[in-house]
Amino acid sequence: MAASIALQIAQAVAVLLTVPEMTSVAAAQVRTEPIHPADVEHGAALNIELGDEPPAERTLIGFKDRVTELKLTAIAAGASAVSSADELITEAHARLMSDESLGGLSFDIAEAGVNRSNSTNGRRLSVIEKTYLVHYQTTESSL
Amino acid sequence: MFATLETRINNAVNAKLSNATALIAGLEVHGTFSNEYVVELGAEGSSPVFKCIEYDIPTLVRNQSISITYQSVTTSYTVGTINRDGAGMAMLILEAA
Numbered sequence: 001m002a003a004s005i006a007l008q009i010a011q012a013v014a015v016l017l018t019v020p021e022m023t024s025v026a027a028a029q030v031r032t033e034p035i036h037p038a039d040v041e042h043g044a045a046l047n048i049e050l051g052d053e054p055p056a057e058r059t060l061i062g063f064k065d066r067v068t069e070l071k072l073t074a075i076a077a078g079a080s081a082v083s084s085a086d087e088l089i090t091e092a093h094a095r096l097m098s099d100e101s102l103g104g105l106s107f108d109i110a111e112a113g114v115n116r117s118n119s120t121n122g123r124r125l126s127v128i129e130k131t132y133l134v135h136y137q138t139t140e141s142s143l
Numbered sequence: 144m145f146a147t148l149e150t151r152i153n154n155a156v157n158a159k160l161s162n163a164t165a166l167i168a169g170l171e172v173h174g175t176f177s178n179e180y181v182v183e184l185g186a187e188g189s190s191p192v193f194k195c196i197e198y199d200i201p202t203l204v205r206n207q208s209i210s211i212t213y214q215s216v217t218t219s220y221t222v223g224t225i226n227r228d229g230a231g232m233a234m235l236i237l238e239a240a
Contacts, residue, residue, distance in 0.1 A: 037187040047185070075186050078239075120223055121181050121188030123239045 004143040005105055005136050006068045010050050012102040013070065017046065017095055024088040025074075040077040040125070044088050047073040051131065062140055069112070070132045072096070081126035082118065089128045096132070108135040153231045157196050163213040165193055165235075172199045176213045191220060191237040197227055200235075208240060 003011070010032055018027040029045040031038070038045035051069025059065050072092050076084035100109045112131035119125045163176035174195030181190040193211060203209075207222045220237035227233045 037182045037185055040186045041188070045186070073185065075184065077186060077188070117184050119183050120236070120238055121183035121186060122178070122191055122237070123188060125184055125186055125188070127184040127186070 005066070005138055006050055006053070006143065009068065009070065009102055009105050009134055009136065010048055012105055013048050013072075013096065016099060016102070017048070017092055022088075022091050022095065024084070024091045038075045040075050041123075044074065044076040044084050046088060046092055047071070047075070049073070056138075058140070063137055064140055065135065065137050066143075067133050067135050070109075070134050071129060072132070073127060073129045075125070075127050077121070077123040077125050079124060081124045085126040085128045089130055093130065102134075106134050106136045109133070110135070149231050153196050157232075161195075163193065163211050165195065166210045166212070166217075167200060167203055167207070170199075172196075174199075176211055178213075191218075191239075193235040193237060195233055195235070197231050197233040200225075200233060203235075209235075209237075211237070 014030060014032045018030050021027045025044050025046050029043055031045065032048045034047050049071045051071055053066060053068045056064040056066045072089065074085045074088040076088060100106060110133040112133050115129040117127045157174060160175050161173040163174060165172045165174060172195050174193050176193050178189045178191045181188055203222060203225060205222055205224065208219060209222060210217050210219045219240035221240050223236040223238045225233055225235055
């Protein structure tokens with residue numbers, strides 16, 4: 001059974017953000033659809049998560065235009081947590097925008113909102129959550 | 144009268160329960176240390192907290208460096224917040240230095 005285009009998009013983004021490895025986050029710390037909390041004791045982490053999808057639109061007979069939310073969350077800890085998270089999301093955004101087609105899966109990536117949060121969990125903690133809207137098309141009979 | 148009683152109780156409880164010693168500006172302060180696992184903003188870590196008698200730390204301020212000796216291991220921390228309970232005890236929320 002083939003994966004949905006949405007899941008393939010998340011997987012393509014993971015490849016885009018790890019190959020070659022980014023300077024601000026180790027490839028092992030780039031996590032797709034993580035279940036467990038990030039371990040940022042020894043370095044920043046980047047989460048890739050799919051979000052909600054509004055109803056698909058039938059713009060051509062036999063095809064559906066779809067949009068999925070894609071959320072990148074940069075998490076950094078330590079004395080320079082704010083600047084580290086900022087550097088990470090900036091690099092990840094540039095990397096994502098370098099191939100908006102994601103290898104032919106998407107025909108547009110639009111920017112949505114950004115949320116920033118700071119806290120402490122024994123170390124200073126900074127989180128930047130950036131949401132994108134990835135537009136793609138499937139046949140009516142597939143996701 | 145009540146303040147005296149409160150102080151006596153705080154001293155007795157602290158003397159009985161203290162499990163760590165903080166070195167704050169060259170002075171030793173006894174208190175209770177804990178460092179529980181926490182998850183905050185999607186990241187795991189620990190929450191180091193030192194509870195002591197308020198009048199033992201009259202000049203302590205945020206961002207001051209202190210060291211805690213707990214179970215024979217000494218660790219340096221920065222004071223994040225000082226939570227005074229209004230009854231003579233203070234809880235220091237610490238961050239890794």
